[in-house]
Amino acid sequence: MEDALGNLAELARLVRASDFDLVVAVSPENVRYLGDVFISTQVDIRDRLALIVWDGERDPVFILCQVEEGFARQESWISDIRTYKEFVTSPIDLLAGVIGELGAGGGHVGIELDYLPASGFARLERLLPNARFAAAEPVFSRARMLKTPRERDLLADAFRGTERALLETFQAARPGDTERDMCFRLSDLILRYGAESVAFSHINAGPNTGFPHMDPSDYRLRAGDILKADAGGRYRRYFSNVGRTAKLGPLDDEDRSWWSRLREIHHSLVDMVRPGVSGREIFERASVLHREHDIPFPYAHNGHGIGLIVHESPLISPHDPTVLEAGMMVTVETRVRWVGKCGYHMEDLIEVTEAGPVVRSDCFDNEKILVVDD
Amino acid sequence: MEDALGNLAELARLVRASDFDLVVAVSPENVRYLGDVFISTQVDIRDRLALIVWDGERDPVFILCQVEEGFARQESWISDIRTYKEFVTSPIDLLAGVIGELGAGGGHVGIELDYLPASGFARLERLLPNARFAAAEPVFSRARMLKTPRERDLLADAFRGTERALLETFQAARPGDTERDMCFRLSDLILRYGAESVAFSHINAGPNTGFPHMDPSDYRLRAGDILKADAGGRYRRYFSNVGRTAKLGPLDDEDRSWWSRLREIHHSLVDMVRPGVSGREIFERASVLHREHDIPFPYAHNGHGIGLIVHESPLISPHDPTVLEAGMMVTVETRVRWVGKCGYHMEDLIEVTEAGPVVRSDCFDNEKILVVDD
Numbered sequence: 027m028e029d030a031l032g033n034l035a036e037l038a039r040l041v042r043a044s045d046f047d048l049v050v051a052v053s054p055e056n057v058r059y060l061g062d063v064f065i066s067t068q069v070d071i072r073d074r075l076a077l078i079v080w081d082g083e084r085d086p087v088f089i090l091c092q093v094e095e096g097f098a099r100q101e102s103w104i105s106d107i108r109t110y111k112e113f114v115t116s117p118i119d120l121l122a123g124v125i126g127e128l129g130a131g132g133g134h135v136g137i138e139l140d141y142l143p144a145s146g147f148a149r150l151e152r153l154l155p156n157a158r159f160a161a162a163e164p165v166f167s168r169a170r171m172l173k174t175p176r177e178r179d180l181l182a183d184a185f186r187g188t189e190r191a192l193l194e195t196f197q198a199a200r201p202g203d204t205e206r207d208m209c210f211r212l213s214d215l216i217l218r219y220g221a222e223s224v225a226f227s228h229i230n231a232g233p234n235t236g237f238p239h240m241d242p243s244d245y246r247l248r249a250g251d252i253l254k255a256d257a258g259g260r261y262r263r264y265f266s267n268v269g270r271t272a273k274l275g276p277l278d279d280e281d282r283s284w285w286s287r288l289r290e291i292h293h294s295l296v297d298m299v300r301p302g303v304s305g306r307e308i309f310e311r312a313s314v315l316h317r318e319h320d321i322p323f324p325y326a327h328n329g330h331g332i333g334l335i336v337h338e339s340p341l342i343s344p345h346d347p348t349v350l351e352a353g354m355m356v357t358v359e360t361r362v363r364w365v366g367k368c369g370y371h372m373e374d375l376i377e378v379t380e381a382g383p384v385v386r387s388d389c390f391d392n393e394k395i396l397v398v399d400d
Numbered sequence: 401m402e403d404a405l406g407n408l409a410e411l412a413r414l415v416r417a418s419d420f421d422l423v424v425a426v427s428p429e430n431v432r433y434l435g436d437v438f439i440s441t442q443v444d445i446r447d448r449l450a451l452i453v454w455d456g457e458r459d460p461v462f463i464l465c466q467v468e469e470g471f472a473r474q475e476s477w478i479s480d481i482r483t484y485k486e487f488v489t490s491p492i493d494l495l496a497g498v499i500g501e502l503g504a505g506g507g508h509v510g511i512e513l514d515y516l517p518a519s520g521f522a523r524l525e526r527l528l529p530n531a532r533f534a535a536a537e538p539v540f541s542r543a544r545m546l547k548t549p550r551e552r553d554l555l556a557d558a559f560r561g562t563e564r565a566l567l568e569t570f571q572a573a574r575p576g577d578t579e580r581d582m583c584f585r586l587s588d589l590i591l592r593y594g595a596e597s598v599a600f601s602h603i604n605a606g607p608n609t610g611f612p613h614m615d616p617s618d619y620r621l622r623a624g625d626i627l628k629a630d631a632g633g634r635y636r637r638y639f640s641n642v643g644r645t646a647k648l649g650p651l652d653d654e655d656r657s658w659w660s661r662l663r664e665i666h667h668s669l670v671d672m673v674r675p676g677v678s679g680r681e682i683f684e685r686a687s688v689l690h691r692e693h694d695i696p697f698p699y700a701h702n703g704h705g706i707g708l709i710v711h712e713s714p715l716i717s718p719h720d721p722t723v724l725e726a727g728m729m730v731t732v733e734t735r736v737r738w739v740g741k742c743g744y745h746m747e748d749l750i751e752v753t754e755a756g757p758v759v760r761s762d763c764f765d766n767e768k769i770l771v772v773d774d
Contacts, residue, residue, distance in 0.1 A: 064615065066600060066602075066613050066615065067613060070599065070600055070710050071709075071710060071711050072515075072709075073514065073711075092698070092700075093612055093613075093699075093700075094612075094613070096610070096611055096739040096740075097611050097612075097613070097614055111700055112700035112701070113700050113701070113715075113717055113718070113719035114700065114719070139517060139518045139519040139522075140447065140517045140518075140519050140520075141446075141517055142517065142518050143513060143514045143515055143516065143517065143518065144513045144514075144516050144517065144518050144520075144521035145513040145514050145535065146514075146518075147518035147521075148513075161519065206596075209596070210591050210592060213587075213591050213597070213598075214587075214588050214591065217584050217587050217588065218584060222580075222583070222615060222616070223587070223598055223601070224587075224597055224598060225444065226440060226444055227597070228440075236470070237470055237471045237474075238467050238468075238471075239440050239441060239467075239468070239471065240471055241438065241440065241596060242596070324466070325467075326466075326467075326485055326486035326487050326488065327486070327487070335445075335446075336444050336445060337445050337447075341487075343487055344487070345487035345488070365470040366470075
């Protein structure tokens with residue numbers, strides 16, 4: 027447990043301080059966090075559930091498909107591993123047994139109700155009719171918000187790797203290339219610069235930059251096209267999520283005008299990423315600034331915590347009251363899009379420190395739109 | 401709808417023939433199938449639900465986060481798109497409204513209970529107290545089993561691309577390379593040969609081949625190591641899943657003995673992939689053959705349907721009674737593993753035709769273990 031990447035001592039404290047007798051991790055991110063091991067089939071073969079039960083005090087219990095046991099025994103700090111045989115024994119039946127064994131069969135159980143499928147929950151409720159269940163997400167989410175120094179460095183390296191990949195991909199772009207060509211190059215480079223896999227590689231040109239997340243197409247780049255990317259990789263299963271913009275050819279006045287206004291907004295918002303400020307306040311300021319600069323702002327958020335999932339608390343959104351604390355990390359994203367026409371995007375990683383915001387995505391300077399000469 | 405990759409006419413027929421008044425697609429695979437569009441944030445940002453409601457007769461209704469609307473309007477054949485604003489309006493509230501509007505508010509609704517989170521289902525049940533809900537999975541699964549000719553060619557090309565990537569990756573392996581080096585090369589090549597993204601790239605050497613799905617490590621290859629891979633990419637969101645084995649140096653008698661027995665089993669099982677045979681029968685035969693050849697067989701399946709998810713019906717497993725029909729495609733995988741020591745693996749794509757099995761993964765001949773000279 028001491029060697030785990032995440033803050034498991036804090037998680038233990040939160041579990042003990044909660045109303046729950048114990049909590050159950052169900053999602054790939056919380057199983058990864060608590061078990062300090064990634065069971066890849068949890069994602070690839072969704073029905074093959076992996077679960078961890080913990081009261082924050084005694085040894086956790088890991089419930090796993092038999093086929094994953096050897097790997098988990100080698101990698102995880104958890105030694106109490108109970109396995110089920112796929113299609114033969116049910117992980118939910120095992121879970122009900124473990125909850126009972128730990129004395130919570132009639133108790134208060136925190137479980138991830140936003141991940142556990144409805145069918146599995148129905149079975150669990152039938153097996154433990156006296157237990158009371160509620161969402162465990164707030165407990166996990168709170169622990170995961172407070173990044174350890176190793177998690178912060180890992181995230182910074184992840185963003186930098188993706189930035190370098192984007193910079194080189196844009197610089198290599200030429201008229202006649204397809205979006206797919208750019209995407210292959212970008213994916214290659216994301217891997218080369220340290221990711222174990224590519225999470226998303228939205229890279230578009232010309233009219234397609236008007237969409238937020240279009241898959242790359244056979245569209246062929248033309249001189250004068252805006253190039254726009256929103257890309258990320260997985261680094262020991264932590265995500266990067268970088269937004270950058272370039273132009274295939276010289277900037278015109280319109281590019282300069284939009285970009286300088288977006289940059290001004292971006293700097294103002296990044297500067298607010300300090301302890302004591304909430305994501306809600308930053309969002310509200312973003313709304314005002316966009317209005318002042320006459321830029322549409324139809325978004326539900328303009329930045330987010332990041333870690334074992336792409337969007338995690340604290341969100342920069344009117345709907346997340348979390349107040350920032352030193353040790354948190356959030357992205358700030360500033361963008362404008364006109365569907366079918368054009369879009370500009372920037373997204374950076376900011377660390378909250380007592381001394382103020384520190385931009386940790388610092389490899390691909392986006393102060394001006396990158397100009398790619400053809 | 402006519403241009404969709406999947407068999408939507410068959411799906412419509414199945415929905416009409418079912419007990420349901422309508423069905424709701426919730427998972428990325430069924431939304432992809434029915435909408436003929438992939439909403440990538442469904443996977444990347446899991447809470448951002450996308451849903452499609454269909455009675456198999458009238459126009460389907462697509463419920464989507466606002467930010468994805470423009471893309472879906474361009475790509476999907478579905479024109480009735482209703483959007484929600486993230487964190488502000490709930491997709492479940494929209495869904496309840498649409499079900500009511502289609503006259504099924506007090507009716508029988510098929511919905512994916514193995515995907516819909518427990519919290520969302522609880523809300524839906526509160527909003528529609530008179531509706532009866534049951535699992536829609538069997539309807540979607542049945543349609544998706546019967547591949548269209550375009551889906552079959554797409555899958556065959558997908559497997560071949562991954563095979564070529566594996567062949568070249570093995571051939572380039574040298575003593576001193578790390579597993580990570582092999583993984584980067586493999587991922588690069590999977591993209592180069594047609595995938596839009598790498599789904600999984602388990603490639604291991606020496607003692608690590610004893611695990612089924614270990615992430616590549618810093619282990620350095622040594623002369624005489626077995627190299628083993630289980631890898632797949634996404635091709636228009638359809639998966640490949642290829643298993644191959646090589647050796648860094650000449651084979652010894654033990655390699656030859658294990659491999660020839662595994663091949664004999666593999667050929668016998670592939671030959672059973674014909675209309676009228678069930679996955680259960682193939683599995684039972686596999687169990688007998690492994691016993692006869694004195695090879696451990698602790699598995700829950702030894703092959704599976706494949707398409708928009710990696711493991712889909714028909715499974716080659718004692719727990720799937722599905723009888724094979726022409727037009728289905730399954731993998732057959734034959735393997736042996738000793739944890740911490742060694743493992744061999746082969747996995748191929750077989751098309752079920754009236755004329756018998758057709759092996760569609762035919763680019764990397766694995767009749768003998770590939771020998772890589774150092």
